[in-house]
Amino acid sequence: MCRKWMALSSRGTRRLLDKSKTFHVACGIAICIFSVVHVSAHLVNVVNFSAFYSEDLPALNLARYLGEDPRMIILTTVFALIFVWIMILLCVCVWFVRYRLSNYEIFWYTHNLFIVFYIILMVHMVGGALKYQTNVDTHPPGCLRPNQSSPELQGEELEPGNEERRCKEEARFHPHYPQTWMWVSGPLCLYCAERFYRYIRSSDPVTIVTVIRHPSEVIEVRMLKRDFKAHPGQYIVLNCPGVSSFENHPFTLTTVRRTLHTTPHTHDLSCPTEEKETFGVHMRVVGDWTERFTELLLPKTGVELEILPMVQQRRYPKLYVDGPFGSSSQEVFNYEVSLCVAGGIGVTPFACVLHALLDGWKQFRLRRLYFVWVCRELQSFYWFSELLCALHHKLWQENRPDYLNLKLFVSQTEDLQSMSEEKYRPLSSRLSIGRPRWKLLFDEISNANRQKHVGVFCCGPKGISRTLHKLCNSGRYTGVTFEFNKESFS
Ligand SMILES: NC(=O)C1=CN([C@@H]2O[C@H](COP(=O)(O)OP(=O)(O)OC[C@H]3O[C@@H](n4cnc5c(N)ncnc54)[C@H](OP(=O)(O)O)[C@@H]3O)[C@@H](O)[C@H]2O)C=CC1
Numbered sequence: 001m002c003r004k005w006m007a008l009s010s011r012g013t014r015r016l017l018d019k020s021k022t023f024h025v026a027c028g029i030a031i032c033i034f035s036v037v038h039v040s041a042h043l044v045n046v047v048n049f050s051a052f053y054s055e056d057l058p059a060l061n062l063a064r065y066l067g068e069d070p071r072m073i074i075l076t077t078v079f080a081l082i083f084v085w086i087m088i089l090l091c092v093c094v095w096f097v098r099y100r101l102s103n104y105e106i107f108w109y110t111h112n113l114f115i116v117f118y119i120i121l122m123v124h125m126v127g128g129a130l131k132y133q134t135n136v137d138t139h140p141p142g143c144l145r146p147n148q149s150s151p152e153l154q155g156e157e158l159e160p161g162n163e164e165r166r167c168k169e170e171a172r173f174h175p176h177y178p179q180t181w182m183w184v185s186g187p188l189c190l191y192c193a194e195r196f197y198r199y200i201r202s203s204d205p206v207t208i209v210t211v212i213r214h215p216s217e218v219i220e221v222r223m224l225k226r227d228f229k230a231h232p233g234q235y236i237v238l239n240c241p242g243v244s245s246f247e248n249h250p251f252t253l254t255t256v257r258r259t260l261h262t263t264p265h266t267h268d269l270s271c272p273t274e275e276k277e278t279f280g281v282h283m284r285v286v287g288d289w290t291e292r293f294t295e296l297l298l299p300k301t302g303v304e305l306e307i308l309p310m311v312q313q314r315r316y317p318k319l320y321v322d323g324p325f326g327s328s329s330q331e332v333f334n335y336e337v338s339l340c341v342a343g344g345i346g347v348t349p350f351a352c353v354l355h356a357l358l359d360g361w362k363q364f365r366l367r368r369l370y371f372v373w374v375c376r377e378l379q380s381f382y383w384f385s386e387l388l389c390a391l392h393h394k395l396w397q398e399n400r401p402d403y404l405n406l407k408l409f410v411s412q413t414e415d416l417q418s419m420s421e422e423k424y425r426p427l428s429s430r431l432s433i434g435r436p437r438w439k440l441l442f443d444e445i446s447n448a449n450r451q452k453h454v455g456v457f458c459c460g461p462k463g464i465s466r467t468l469h470k471l472c473n474s475g476r477y478t479g480v481t482f483e484f485n486k487e488s489f490s
């Protein structure tokens with residue numbers, strides 16, 4: 001979960017760590033499974049301590065007397081109580097993960113109990129229940145005490161020369177040195193350093209400069225922040241205390257830099273591809289956080305577009321930004337051929353990619369981009385219609401019409417209008433009805449790009465990424481390799 005360190009890592013490491021959250025969940029579940037095994041072993045141990053209470057070696061006992069009720073041992077010894085608490089904390093930590101999407105705060109509060117979990121984990125050996133013998137040489141296991149006779153000799157005295165079987169002194173024991181902290185402290189320090197760095201860096205609020213209401217319940221927020229640097233495809237995490245002090249929501253950067261035209265659909269956009277201090281995100285207003293956030297930004301309905309001169313900054317809500325963090329769509333440029341598939345607002349990670357190409361496509365390894373965008377309504381394409389048309393015209397002017405292979409699909413066909421404005425002809429002529437036929441698309445790409453590695457990037461409803469992931473791994477395309485890169489925070 002050290003997102004910042006990962007954003008600094010090399011491309012190969014980043015690809016490896018791209019599934020960091022999935023890996024974290026797998027580790028979390030493994031921690032739960034092995035904690036159950038570990039605690040069960042302790043419970044069996046507690047029963048053994050009670051059943052095998054030793055009069056000879058009192059230092060080894062945990063029970064106070066033979067046959068003591070194991071439950072009493074658990075409730076009255078520090079070490080046993082500790083592992084009961086660890087399990088309670090772990091169950092709370094994990095149980096509330098299910099509320100992460102519906103009520104982030106419950107998740108966040110309970111999940112941060114991991115700090116207490118780790119502290120107890122590091123000290124849980126201090127009870128000293130498990131010991132090792134410190135004088136095996138002077139009291140070898142099985143040696144005979146002064147008043148003890150050898151069972152084999154039936155009570156007869158040891159003949160001379162056999163004395164070495166006698167114990168030279170009483171057995172001495174010492175609790176094991178607690179080692180848990182050695183295993184846990186490294187990663188924990190790394191994570192604490194990450195959280196501290198993120199806290200410092202996100203502590204000053206951003207300045208909101210523009211809020212735009214787009215069709216299909218999407219708003220765009222443009223912000224200003226000193227020393228903010230980002231690469232195409234990265235994402236930020238927004239926190240608006242006016243909505244919730246602990247909810248942090250990830251949004252991909254779709255940066256704006258220049259002034260807006262009059263209507264909300266046309267704006268000249270550019271992405272953080274050079275020293276820019278402004279950045280922006282598009283967010284679909286679904287769910288309690290985005291709805292409440294939108295009310296704070298645009299309280300009056302019907303306000304389409306609001307650019308306030310800096311001096312007249314309306315009292316927008318305080319907004320804090322954590323990030324930017326790396327994401328897989330940064331890899332789009334590192335393939336010769338890439339396929340970007342966006343479903344609905346899932347287009348946002350690719351908006352930055354398109355901006356970067358508009359700013360200067362020649363600088364990248366990428367030589368051909370297949371861009372497929374599926375939306376429910378025609379209106380949604382207006383979110384980035386200017387950008388798509390600008391890139392299309394630029395590539396035609398620079399005599400590279402084959403660089404961008406654009407396909408738009410509108411899946412809901414009732415009361416369909418067309419994109420009638422002349423300037424959107426490049427889009428309306430590439431618009432199809434219904435969902436894409438993925439196999440046909442992959443056949444087309446594989447026939448046109450023999451012996452190539454094609455980077456497949458997807459952001460949108462899970463159904464799309466599952467279908468594409470399966471196609472990439474289907475092995476049905478000889479002579480071309482499709483490498484799947486999933487984009488998601490959820
Ligand atoms: N960086 C990130 O991780 C981001 C992720 N997202 C995710 O992207 C998604 C986009 O949400 P939203 O805008 O509401 O998308 P929609 O639910 O509006 O769906 C977008 C389009 O995808 C189509 N679609 C859905 N499933 C398939 C499929 N299996 N094959 C082909 N087409 C399909 C839908 O067609 P139909 O109408 O026929 O269902 C629809 O036209 C969200 O799940 C969000 O979590 C969003 C932004 C950023």
Ligand code: HEM
Binds near residue numbers: 025027028
């Ligand atoms: C001992 C067990 C666990 C510990 C110590 C732990 C710890 C953490 C930590 C430190 C974070 C990072 C929060 C951040 O920096 O944003 C985190 C996030 C997360 N954890 Fe766990 N976790 C545990 C178990 C689990 C399990 C079992 C699951 C799922 C089944 C899970 C799901 C998540 C998710 C989804 C996130 C991402 C939160 C976000 O990005 O908003 N965790 N966890």
